[in-house]
Amino acid sequence: MTALLLVGAGHAHLHVVQRTDELAAAGYRVHLLAPRHFDYSGVASAIAAGALSSGVGRINVRELAGVHGVEFHEGTLESIDPETRIAVTSEGAHLSYDVLSLNIGSVVDPCGMRVHPAVLRVKPLSGLTDLDVRLRESARHSGATVTVVGGGATGLELASHLAVRRDIVQVRLVESGPVVGADLPIGARRRIGRLLAARGVDVRTGCVVREINQRQLVCSDGTAMPHDVAVLATGLAAPPLLAELGLGNENGVPVRATLQHVDRDEIYALGDCARFLPGPLPRIGVHGVRQGPVLQRSLLARLRGEPLPVYDPPRRALSILDLGDGVALAVRGRWWWYGSGPLRLKRFIDRRWLRTYREGGPTPRPE
Ligand SMILES: Cc1cc2nc3c(=O)[nH]c(=O)nc-3n(C[C@H](O)[C@H](O)[C@H](O)COP(=O)(O)OP(=O)(O)OC[C@H]3O[C@@H](n4cnc5c(N)ncnc54)[C@H](O)[C@@H]3O)c2cc1C
Structure with a gap:
């Protein structure tokens, strides 16, 4: 053998x-x-x-x-x-x-930042499992201020999702580049920009983060921004x-x-x-x-x-960002689709894939 x-x-x-x-x-x-x-x-x-x-x-x-x-x-x-x-x-x-x-x-690429071990990371996913718990803890006091570092697909998903939670006082999305969602088609980027604004997300672009501590992050120009919880979503390595x-x-x-x-x-x-x-x-x-x-x-x-x-x-490849509160954004090349339809499609695809690997699920057809 x-x-x-x-x-x-x-x-x-x-x-x-x-x-x-x-x-x-x-x-x-x-x-x-x-x-x-x-x-x-x-x-x-x-x-x-x-x-x-x-x-x-x-x-x-x-x-x-x-x-x-x-x-x-x-x-x-x-x-x-x-x-x-x-x-x-x-x-x-x-x-x-x-x-x-x-x-x-993969793991999150800290992109040269000094990151305190208490800062949550989106990958491995075990890092994210603590987020809900941490938010509930902060909410017991006064409601949490959350900073999401990284304005790519994952950062956008998280920031827009978190912004609809009632126990979060403020969501901040910090990006080193000039825009968030730089890889998205321009129309889709504008649509997400309107969504983030409507949900009160504080979007800070052009902020090169130097270090993230438990209670604040510091940018290379010395600007400090406080938070209760920070999540690192700066890309994967x-x-x-x-x-x-x-x-x-x-x-x-x-x-x-x-x-x-x-x-x-x-x-x-x-x-x-x-x-x-x-x-x-x-x-x-x-x-x-x-x-x-x-x-x-x-x-x-x-x-x-x-x-x-x-x-x-x-x-x-088709990618669908779940933006929370019943809406999603589907993107394939320059084509995009925003609303509740993409979220239904995403849930269907995800459920079908997961069912395949759960006991008793159907054996998938070879591709
Ligand atoms: C928050 C978030 C949302 C995302 N959403 C999407 C999405 O909607 N669509 C999409 O296409 N991509 C998405 N991605 C990207 C996606 O997670 C990765 O591209 C994908 O998971 C990679 O699959 P993989 O099979 O290579 O590894 P993984 O799915 O990461 O699986 C690797 C496995 O290996 C295990 N492992 C790790 N180290 C060891 C070790 N030393 N020994 C043994 N086992 C080990 C891990 O526990 C894990 O179970 C998302 C990423 C994040 C962080």
Whole structure:
């Protein structure tokens, strides 16, 4: 048997776990090293803002692995020795592998700021789970002032969502660039600008933040802004662990179009933790989702000695920002759609995806 070690239960690996029978029949013994739960980012802002209940986006990875006959090792990856092909887990287990695949997601890129450990980070998502609790605590006194740092998609989602909470006195959105939502089509950006204004969000652009403390942030021009809770949403980077392992850097594990490490045929990396060498990919869930079937085919092809498939990223992807209070913004390329319709579409897509990986859910059709 060929030992396959999947590290992280990201989108691509969830797909592979569900098809373990095919891999086992081909000659793989499949191991999964991951935390017990996977939290789905598509509903993370709504959960963090208290608009959806906390279990809505959660997948029980241990149960899923059990149902599909995968050997599950609860924990995280600590180190690997690529020469002996042994991985060491946070629980101290030593797992040997013939083929290793990494799908461990991303962390927030602090972009050179000094950030106090008490400041919440949008990734890993565990950082966001505390937000609702913190807000409720602050609300017991006088109502919270919240600063969201970073005016990209996640920062916009969070700021607009939080602004409809009654227990928040003020939401501030701080961005270093000249506008928030710089990647959005201009009409969509204006529409969000009107929404933020109508909800009373204090948008500060051109503020390069130097440090964020527990109670205030300080910009490079010395301006200080107080808060009760701060959330860092300044973009995503690959986990520092990859550099420690000698497999990559903050841009990710360098992979070829086959999703294999540039120098090591037996190591794959997918989703946010990979750096796709044929061309940079944004850190969005669609790539992990679409890379799952490529990894599955690749694993089968390598045992049969066939040519390995390559990942062909979509040129444009649909993204839907949940803006709270029943509205969302859907964007695909220069096309955009604002209102309650995009939110219904988002909830439909999210629910369908989550159902796929919950016990008893339908087995998805291959893409
Ligand atoms: C608040 C927020 C909202 C977002 N909304 C959207 C959205 O609506 N649509 C969209 O396309 N993108 C969205 N994104 C981006 C999206 O989260 C990522 O692009 C996507 O999750 C990447 O998927 P992945 O499979 O690479 O990794 P992840 O989904 O992050 O999964 C990685 C898994 O690996 C585990 N792990 C981490 N370290 C280790 C380790 N050392 N060992 C073992 N396991 C480990 C983690 O616990 C996690 O379960 C959002 C991001 C944020 C922060």
